Amino acid sequence: MRLRFSRRECLAGGVALAALGAEATAESSLHGVDNGATLIGARDRAGIELSGDWAYSVDPYRDGLNGFHGASAGLGHRRFDDIDVDAYTRAHPNALFEYDMARAARARLPSAWMGHAPELRRYVGLMWYQRTFTVEGPVRGRAFIHVEGANYRTVVYVNGARVGGHEGGFTPFACEATTHLRTGENQITLAVDSEPSPETIPPPVTDWENYGGVTRPLRVVLTPETFIDDAWARLTRDGALAFSMRLNGPRARGRRVRARIPALGVTVRGRTGEDGCWHAETPAPPELRRWSPQSPTLYQVVFETTDDALSFRVGFRTVETRGEDILLNGEPIFLRGICLHEEEIGEAPVRNMTPEAAERLLRIAKDDLHCNFVRLAHYPHTETTVRLADEIGLMVWSEIPVYWRIDWESAETLTTARRMLAENIQRDRNRAAIILWSVGNETPLSEARNSFMQTLVADARRLDDSRLITAALLTNRTEEHGRPLITIDDPLAQSLDVLGVNTYNGWYSDDALSALPSIAWRSRLGKPMVFSEFGADALAGFHDPDLMRKFSEEFQADYYRQTLAMSESIGFLRGLSPWILKDFRSPRRQHPIYQEGWNRKGLISQTGVRKQAFAVLSEHYRQRANG
Ligand code: GCU
Numbered sequence: 035m036r037l038r039f040s041r042r043e044c045l046a047g048g049v050a051l052a053a054l055g056a057e058a059t060a061e062s063s064l065h066g067v068d069n070g071a072t073l074i075g076a077r078d079r080a081g082i083e084l085s086g087d088w089a090y091s092v093d094p095y096r097d098g099l100n101g102f103h104g105a106s107a108g109l110g111h112r113r114f115d116d117i118d119v120d121a122y123t124r125a126h127p128n129a130l131f132e133y134d135m136a137r138a139a140r141a142r143l144p145s146a147w148m149g150h151a152p153e154l155r156r157y158v159g160l161m162w163y164q165r166t167f168t169v170e171g172p173v174r175g176r177a178f179i180h181v182e183g184a185n186y187r188t189v190v191y192v193n194g195a196r197v198g199g200h201e202g203g204f205t206p207f208a209c210e211a212t213t214h215l216r217t218g219e220n221q222i223t224l225a226v227d228s229e230p231s232p233e234t235i236p237p238p239v240t241d242w243e244n245y246g247g248v249t250r251p252l253r254v255v256l257t258p259e260t261f262i263d264d265a266w267a268r269l270t271r272d273g274a275l276a277f278s279m280r281l282n283g284p285r286a287r288g289r290r291v292r293a294r295i296p297a298l299g300v301t302v303r304g305r306t307g308e309d310g311c312w313h314a315e316t317p318a319p320p321e322l323r324r325w326s327p328q329s330p331t332l333y334q335v336v337f338e339t340t341d342d343a344l345s346f347r348v349g350f351r352t353v354e355t356r357g358e359d360i361l362l363n364g365e366p367i368f369l370r371g372i373c374l375h376e377e378e379i380g381e382a383p384v385r386n387m388t389p390e391a392a393e394r395l396l397r398i399a400k401d402d403l404h405c406n407f408v409r410l411a412h413y414p415h416t417e418t419t420v421r422l423a424d425e426i427g428l429m430v431w432s433e434i435p436v437y438w439r440i441d442w443e444s445a446e447t448l449t450t451a452r453r454m455l456a457e458n459i460q461r462d463r464n465r466a467a468i469i470l471w472s473v474g475n476e477t478p479l480s481e482a483r484n485s486f487m488q489t490l491v492a493d494a495r496r497l498d499d500s501r502l503i504t505a506a507l508l509t510n511r512t513e514e515h516g517r518p519l520i521t522i523d524d525p526l527a528q529s530l531d532v533l534g535v536n537t538y539n540g541w542y543s544d545d546a547l548s549a550l551p552s553i554a555w556r557s558r559l560g561k562p563m564v565f566s567e568f569g570a571d572a573l574a575g576f577h578d579p580d581l582m583r584k585f586s587e588e589f590q591a592d593y594y595r596q597t598l599a600m601s602e603s604i605g606f607l608r609g610l611s612p613w614i615l616k617d618f619r620s621p622r623r624q625h626p627i628y629q630e631g632w633n634r635k636g637l638i639s640q641t642g643v644r645k646q647a648f649a650v651l652s653e654h655y656r657q658r659a660n661g
Contacts, residue, residue, distance in 0.1 A: 093225075098133065164223045172217055175259050184252075186234060188224055260283025262337050265277075325427075335348045374614065398638070434472075434474075455493055479508065506535065518549075538567070562606060572589065593647070
């Protein structure tokens with residue numbers, strides 16, 4: 035299948051975001067998206083660091099946006115005003131201000147706000163952040179405020195002016211601030227609102243902590259006036275190196291461009307079209323070393339125009355299915371995986387996934403569990419983790435939080451999901467580690483849901499037809515010949531390449547663990563299946579070898595033994611990603627002894643203590659790896 039990244043699709047990669055976004059509305063809410071640019075590889079560009087010390091101020095009734103009768107907020111309430119409140123009130127003693135960001139409490143970003151102060155542990159609502167930064171001289175070219183992730187709705191103000199907004203807690207956004215910056219000291223204010231609604235993605239009820247706030251790094255990113263906004267390099271399934279670029283700026287059309295892989299002596303030249311896009315392919319040189327978990331080879335790829343250059347490391351590999359097999363570089367593979375939430379090891383995580391925190395988790399998966407695969411659940415994880423998976427050699431299932439009870443009838447929700455998927459794919463499609471885009475998790479069947487999900491599948495294929503599409507499906511359990519029979523009959527399965535199935539027989543059912551291996555599985559689809567979840571809770575240190583009660587380590591270990599035994603009898607199973615590596619915060623889990631606000635399905639506790647089941651899975655994967 036020849037990979038065509040047509041000019042239309044190239045541009046659609048960028049315009050899709052704007053076309054899908056709701057128009058920005060007035061100050062009165064944080065709704066609305068006006069994402070100024072894709073800014074691929076923002077981390078690799080010059081800029082001004084904004085992570086670090088910020089002032090913050092809670093605003094649960096959104097006083098900074100709306101007056102008490104709902105009109106826009108006035109002077110004395112607008113936290114984003116470019117004003118020194120103390121100086122102003124000294125000059126105007128009669129002025130009334132009911133905020134003062136300059137003298138508010140301070141915290142370090144990135145971090146969910148629960149880490150700022152104990153009283154914020156359960157705060158859900160609007161938070162204001164503000165800091166200053168210095169611009170040394172006049173901005174030559176353009177300047178963007180680039181936020182890698184803020185949960186959930188954000189509006190950005192620079193020197194009192196709104197420069198952009200974003201909806202979604204897990205994908206980056208860039209707001210252009212070029213005309214608002216001044217030489218010397220500048221003020222930036224963020225309004226971040228974590229409150230979910232029935233229309234948001236994810237919806238209000240999930241099985242993980244909300245973690246409101248700026249949870250990923252942020253910077254001022256500087257670019258030439260016309261710059262490389264999106265760039266993609268990959269190996270096509272028929273063995274060609276494919277390069278695509280989209281320029282952003284007044285001189286995007288008809289520009290000379292070039293893509294190079296110096297280590298391979300590859301240079302491809304061309305000129306952008308009227309849409310500012312360029313695509314070219316060239317045969318892959320025979321000396322190309324393909325990326326794989328065993329050999330995660332990455333090459334420096336350089337994209338250049340006469341005005342701009344961008345360079346980052348890319349792995350080249352192919353992934354496809356053939357019947358019930360998943361092929362990596364043409365060879366059948368079995369995915370030895372584990373699921374992760376984006377939550378660092380420790381007693382009080384704040385979703386600040388530093389490179390060290392990410393490496394610690396991925397190394398446990400790769401080196402101690404013998405994994406070659408991770409499911410980064412249930413939302414796009416930080417670029418830190420995905421880039422690390424590229425470097426150390428872990429294949430990745432990447433997904434957006436279309437999770438459980440989504441408002442399938444809402445046009446706004448569909449627009450949000452489509453934009454989130456496009457942002458996820460655009461940010462990460464240079465990452466060889468990602469082999470699967472997932473469009474949803476355990477979504478209840480209905481006509482509206484099927485239509486919603488089919489739209490997402492079509493979007494994913496349009497934006498990236500070099501990867502496999504999947505979703506975690508629901509299944510149908512019956513009896514046949516006196517044995518439980520589980521059938522995959524979700525209509526969405528027809529549109530997927532790989533069938534994801536979360537199975538919890540023996541935990542969320544009263545099956546005896548000894549009966550699990552006799553459960554039969556059936557699919558008439560001729561496609562590979564991955565157990566995208568299975569797991570049981572255990573409180574580390576709770577032992578109950580005699581009664582084998584649920585929440586004991588012994589129960590969890592035997593659940594793993596029996597479920598793994600069941601898995602070995604399923605002819606179309608091609609991967610496992612048990613739920614989950616580490617215990618994680620979940621407000622739904624409130625057993626006063628065993629849970630205390632944590633989901634305990636981890637193979638390790640929140641502080642990294644290994645449970646008996648860890649060794650069961652590790653040995654199973656070691657044998658499969660050597661099998
Ligand atoms: C579901 C869901 C997870 C959840 C898990 C559980 O399958 O996908 O998000 O945490 O089951 O019940 O522990």
